[in-house]
Amino acid sequence: MSLNLSADQPAVPDDADDGVWLECIECGETFAPFADVRYTCDECDGLLEVRYADLPTFGDFEGQGVWRYTAALPLEEGVTTQEGATPLYEVPRLEDEIGVEALRIKHEGMNPTGSFKDRGMTVGVAVAKELGVDRLACASTGNTSAALAAYGSRGGMETLVLLPAGKVAAGKVAQASLHGARILEVDGNFDACLDIVQELAAKGEAYLLNSLNPFRLEGQKTIGLEILEGFLSDYDAVPDRIVLPVGNAGNTSALYKAFRELVQAGALDESEVPKLVGVQAEGAAPMVEAIENDADEVRRWDDVETRATAIRIGNPVNAPKALPGIRETGGTAISVTDEEITDAQRDLAGEGIGVEPASAASVAGLRKLRAEGVVSDDERVACLTTGHLLKDPDAAAAAGSDPEPVPAETNGVLATLASENSSDQ
Ligand SMILES: Cc1ncc(COP(=O)(O)O)c(C=O)c1O
Numbered sequence: 001m002s003l004n005l006s007a008d009q010p011a012v013p014d015d016a017d018d019g020v021w022l023e024c025i026e027c028g029e030t031f032a033p034f035a036d037v038r039y040t041c042d043e044c045d046g047l048l049e050v051r052y053a054d055l056p057t058f059g060d061f062e063g064q065g066v067w068r069y070t071a072a073l074p075l076e077e078g079v080t081t082q083e084g085a086t087p088l089y090e091v092p093r094l095e096d097e098i099g100v101e102a103l104r105i106k107h108e109g110m111n112p113t114g115s116f117k118d119r120g121m122t123v124g125v126a127v128a129k130e131l132g133v134d135r136l137a138c139a140s141t142g143n144t145s146a147a148l149a150a151y152g153s154r155g156g157m158e159t160l161v162l163l164p165a166g167k168v169a170a171g172k173v174a175q176a177s178l179h180g181a182r183i184l185e186v187d188g189n190f191d192a193c194l195d196i197v198q199e200l201a202a203k204g205e206a207y208l209l210n211s212l213n214p215f216r217l218e219g220q221k222t223i224g225l226e227i228l229e230g231f232l233s234d235y236d237a238v239p240d241r242i243v244l245p246v247g248n249a250g251n252t253s254a255l256y257k258a259f260r261e262l263v264q265a266g267a268l269d270e271s272e273v274p275k276l277v278g279v280q281a282e283g284a285a286p287m288v289e290a291i292e293n294d295a296d297e298v299r300r301w302d303d304v305e306t307r308a309t310a311i312r313i314g315n316p317v318n319a320p321k322a323l324p325g326i327r328e329t330g331g332t333a334i335s336v337t338d339e340e341i342t343d344a345q346r347d348l349a350g351e352g353i354g355v356e357p358a359s360a361a362s363v364a365g366l367r368k369l370r371a372e373g374v375v376s377d378d379e380r381v382a383c384l385t386t387g388h389l390l391k392d393p394d395a396a397a398a399a400g401s402d403p404e405p406v407p408a409e410t411n412g413v414l415a416t417l418a419s420e421n422s423s424d425q
């Protein structure tokens, strides 16, 4: 099986349920979608994708948010807190400074729990209910755990999250905790947590809701659909390029699937599909390594480090879906330093957009690619910012300026205002 853009719509197998089925991206084996719990192929362990007998075009969408795109989703309703419909901000100063025809920021930090994970969970948790499971679990660098805890509690289900000890931003742990998840802090990195959660899921201890779960990625497809609709409405054309931070590579896979389905439905010409550009932190860049080396597989990095803790991931499990997404769209992958990430975080904040460090990687990557001449000045680009500033208050405080102590009287305040701001020097 190849995930190419011009692949024909597959024949509907006998095990389809109401025109929906699961299919292995490696060997093509098909499975009924809601009869049993499975995350990968029984035959070859390949990744699974949800397939549809009928694919929608733009005219088939109505309403707002993730569930506007019901025609492109496996269920008609989810466990919802009104996720999606996030802003597509204009950033005139950054657009000017980076030097592209148009730059828009799709700010996924404006979702209910402050990250794009809500789009996946509204679908994934609803499928879990359909399957009749009681305990949901994930490994997480923070945002998945916050979203799982919130949507699990909304669905009245037990949630278990495994976090790398000491490597998750404070806001995210607080969210998972208050929404009632049982939090286990693992003495290991995210990839080790995911190995364990996969084993727990295989033993039937919990239903896995990381992005290995094909249903979760269906919800995340709606990011791509919203970006395309936003650009069509404002520019009468889809973006030339979408730049996004990459960790486990779920979004890259999901956006590519959204575009492939539009091409198959005849709603988008193959030549119009936006180039997908993945950005990783230098200290955690296995996807970039694979793209640069033209490799078929991604090598697992055992030691990963970056200030952008959300993308501190060395073994992107969705690589077999994401590598074709980058290559088939004519995109690329690039790594950026932590300093470049923080600079971009400050620049976005300077346009009133508060993002966590991992999110700013997209803008840092675009800036670098523009400077290298890979992106040209006539391009219209969307950068995805994946999580809100308040997710990681420590990183925000470190990137911002320090408060200045003043006495509790006006003259003292005036004297301080008249002096140089020492934190600006
Ligand atoms: C804020 C943030 N940005 C980016 C990513 C990376 O997304 P993906 O795993 O879909 O590549 C994650 C988590 O993985 C995240 O939490």
Ligand SMILES: N[C@@H](CCOP(=O)(O)O)C(=O)O
Pocket (backbone or CB within 6 Å): 138, 139, 140, 141, 142, 143, 144, 145, 209, 210, 211, 212, 247, 248, 250, 310, 311
């Ligand atoms: N950044 C992620 C890492 C896990 O990714 P997932 O998409 O596979 O759940 C997180 O927030 O935990």
